[in-house]
Amino acid sequence: MSTAAERSATEAPPILRVEGLNARIAGQQVVEDVSFTVPATGITALLGRNGVGKTSTIKAIIGLIDRAGVVELAGERIEKEATFKIIQRGVGYVPEDREVFSELTVAENLRLAERDAAPRRQLVEELFPDLLARSGQMAGTLSGGQQQMVSLARALLNTNKILLVDEPTKGLAPKIVGEVAETLAEAARTVPILLVEQNLHVVRQLAEGVVVLSGGRVVHTGRALDFLDDARLIQRHLGVSSDTASHGETAAEPAQKGAAL
Amino acid sequence: MSTLVLLLFTGLGLGALYFLVAAGLSLIYGLMGVLNFAHGAFLTLGAFTGWEMARRAGSDNWGVFLLSLVIGAAAGAAFAAFTEFVLIRRLYQRHIEQVLVTLGLSLAAVALFDGTWGTDPVYIQGPAWFKDTTDILGARVPNDRFVCIVAALLVLLALVFFLKKTRYGMIIRAGVENRSMVTALGIDVRKAFTLVFTIGGAAAGLGGVLASHYFGYVSPMLGGSLLIFAFIVTVIGGLGSLTGAAIAAVAVAVLQQFANFYLGGTGDFVVVLALALVLLFRPTGLLGRTA
Ligand SMILES: Nc1ncnc2c1ncn2[C@@H]1O[C@H](COP(=O)(O)OP(=O)(O)OP(=O)(O)O)[C@@H](O)[C@H]1O
Ligand SMILES: [Mg+2]
Numbered sequence: 001m002s003t004a005a006e007r008s009a010t011e012a013p014p015i016l017r018v019e020g021l022n023a024r025i026a027g028q029q030v031v032e033d034v035s036f037t038v039p040a041t042g043i044t045a046l047l048g049r050n051g052v053g054k055t056s057t058i059k060a061i062i063g064l065i066d067r068a069g070v071v072e073l074a075g076e077r078i079e080k081e082a083t084f085k086i087i088q089r090g091v092g093y094v095p096e097d098r099e100v101f102s103e104l105t106v107a108e109n110l111r112l113a114e115r116d117a118a119p120r121r122q123l124v125e126e127l128f129p130d131l132l133a134r135s136g137q138m139a140g141t142l143s144g145g146q147q148q149m150v151s152l153a154r155a156l157l158n159t160n161k162i163l164l165v166d167e168p169t170k171g172l173a174p175k176i177v178g179e180v181a182e183t184l185a186e187a188a189r190t191v192p193i194l195l196v197e198q199n200l201h202v203v204r205q206l207a208e209g210v211v212v213l214s215g216g217r218v219v220h221t222g223r224a225l226d227f228l229d230d231a232r233l234i235q236r237h238l239g240v241s242s243d244t245a246s247h248g249e250t251a252a253e254p255a256q257k258g259a260a261l
Numbered sequence: 262m263s264t265l266v267l268l269l270f271t272g273l274g275l276g277a278l279y280f281l282v283a284a285g286l287s288l289i290y291g292l293m294g295v296l297n298f299a300h301g302a303f304l305t306l307g308a309f310t311g312w313e314m315a316r317r318a319g320s321d322n323w324g325v326f327l328l329s330l331v332i333g334a335a336a337g338a339a340f341a342a343f344t345e346f347v348l349i350r351r352l353y354q355r356h357i358e359q360v361l362v363t364l365g366l367s368l369a370a371v372a373l374f375d376g377t378w379g380t381d382p383v384y385i386q387g388p389a390w391f392k393d394t395t396d397i398l399g400a401r402v403p404n405d406r407f408v409c410i411v412a413a414l415l416v417l418l419a420l421v422f423f424l425k426k427t428r429y430g431m432i433i434r435a436g437v438e439n440r441s442m443v444t445a446l447g448i449d450v451r452k453a454f455t456l457v458f459t460i461g462g463a464a465a466g467l468g469g470v471l472a473s474h475y476f477g478y479v480s481p482m483l484g485g486s487l488l489i490f491a492f493i494v495t496v497i498g499g500l501g502s503l504t505g506a507a508i509a510a511v512a513v514a515v516l517q518q519f520a521n522f523y524l525g526g527t528g529d530f531v532v533v534l535a536l537a538l539v540l541l542f543r544p545t546g547l548l549g550r551t552a
Contacts, residue, residue, distance in 0.1 A: 062445060064441055064444075064445060082449075083441070083444040083445055084444045084446075084448055084449045084450070087444075087445060087446065087447035088447040093445045093446075095442065095445065099439055099442045101434070101435045101438050101439060101442070102438065103434065103438055104431065104434060104435055104438075108431055108435075111428075111431070112431055112432065112435055112443075112446060112448070113446045115446075115447045154446065
C-alpha cells in the first residue's frame, strides 16, 4: 500500500465507529465497553484468542445480538436499527462457519443475497467460476471451501460501504486460504473490510490496522505490522508464539524476532 | 376388498383435511418457532363463513360451493394475518407467551363462535353429487372424499410451486433453515412471517369448508378436534417440512381409519402410539432436518 493511501486512511473519517459497545448472550457479558474505528479504506483485522468475543462484536454491530453503545456507519448512528436495515445501508456480512442455506441451490443462495438493482453477477462469476458450474447444486453438498466462496460471493454481489468478514479461512486447505486472501485483497481495493482472522500470515498479507480483543475488551489497537512484529504483544494477547499462530507455514520474520527476544 | 378401498378413500379424505391444517402449522413453526394453537380457530371460522355464505346464497350448486371455498379461505387468511400482525409480532422469541396467547385466542374464538352460531352442530348441504357414491373396485365411495383429496392436492401443488419458484418462497425456505442469516442478507423476514401466517390461515379456512362437507356439519369445536391430529401430523412429518406434512397426514389418517375398523375403534390410540414411536426413533420426524 502506498503511503498516500495510508495517509488518506488515517485522515478520512472512519467508515465504522464503535464506542462503548456492550453485548450479552444468555445473560453473560460477551462484549464489554468495546471502542474502535475502521478506516474508510483497506483491511482492519480484529484479533484475539478463541472465545474473546470477536464474533460477538461483529454480531453486535449488525444487531444480530442485543447490544448497547454507539455504532456509527459512515457517520450515521445504527445501533438501534434492525439487522436487515443495517445491511441495506451497505454492509456485507460473511459469517463465521459460512452459514450458506444448505437446502437452497448455489444459484438460489446468490439470488437471495442480491440487494442492488444491478447486482454484480459478472464479477462474482469471474472470481468464482467454480460456483457458476455448480449453480444447480444444493449448497449443503458443497465442500467447505466452495461454501466459503458462496458466502463471500453473497457479500461481493452488492455495493457495500463495509464488509464484515469472520474467519474466512477457518478449516480451509492452504491453497484455498491463498485464494480467499487474494479475493479479499481484490475486494479491499474498492471496499473497506473488518476481518476476523486467526492465520497471522494472512493478517500480515492483508491488514493495515489491527484491533485486538481479550475477555470482551479491546486491549490493543494500531498498525498491523507493528503488532505482528512484536512477539511479546502477540504472546500476551494471542497466547502463541507468532510462528505457531500461522499454522506452521514457513517461518516469518516475527518468529525469528521472537526467538531473539 | 371393497371395505379396504372404502377405508382407504375415507382415510385419504381425512388425510387431506389433516394436511390442510398441518401445512400452515408446519411452515409457521418451521419459520418462526411458533406453536400456533389458534390454527384450529382459523379453520372453524372458514367453515362457518363458508356455510353462512352458502346458506344465504340459498342453493347447493357447484358455483355456490366453489365460492364458499374462496370465502372460507379468505376468512381464514384474514383471521391469521390479524393474529400475526396484532398478537404474535410482539412476541417473537417468547415461546411461552406465544403458546398462552394463541391458546387464549382459540378459546376466545370458540366462545365467539358459540355466541354467534350456537353450540349445536349445524348440518350442511353441498351439491347433491357430494352424497352420491362412485364405484371403485366394488366399494361405494362417497364423492365428497374425492373433493377433499383433489383440493388438498391442488393446495400442495400450489404451495410447492410458491416455495420453489418465487422469491418469497425462497425467503421462507431459507428462513426455515436459518432465520437470522436471512435478516443478515438485508431481508425483512417479518414480511415473510405475515405471509406464512396468511397462507396457513387460507389453507386452514379452505380445510374448514371441506371439513364441514366431509363430516356433514359445522360446530365451534370442529377446528379444535382436527388441530390435535394436525399437530401430531406436523411432528411425525418433521416440523417445517411441507412434504413431510403431506406424507404424514395421509399415513396418520389411513392408519386411524384401519385401526378404527379392524382393531375395534382404537384409531386415536394407534395414532398416538405412532407418534411415540416416531419421537423415540426419529425425533426430527420423517422429513425433519437433523440438528
Ligand atoms: N449462543 C451462546 N450462548 C452462550 N454463550 C455464548 C454464545 N455464543 C457465544 N457465547 C460466548 O461468548 C463468548 C464470546 O464468543 P465469540 O464467539 O464472540 O468468540 P470469538 O472471539 O469469535 O471466538 P472464536 O475465535 O473461537 O471464534 C464466548 O465465551 C462464548 O462461549
Ligand atoms: Mg468467532
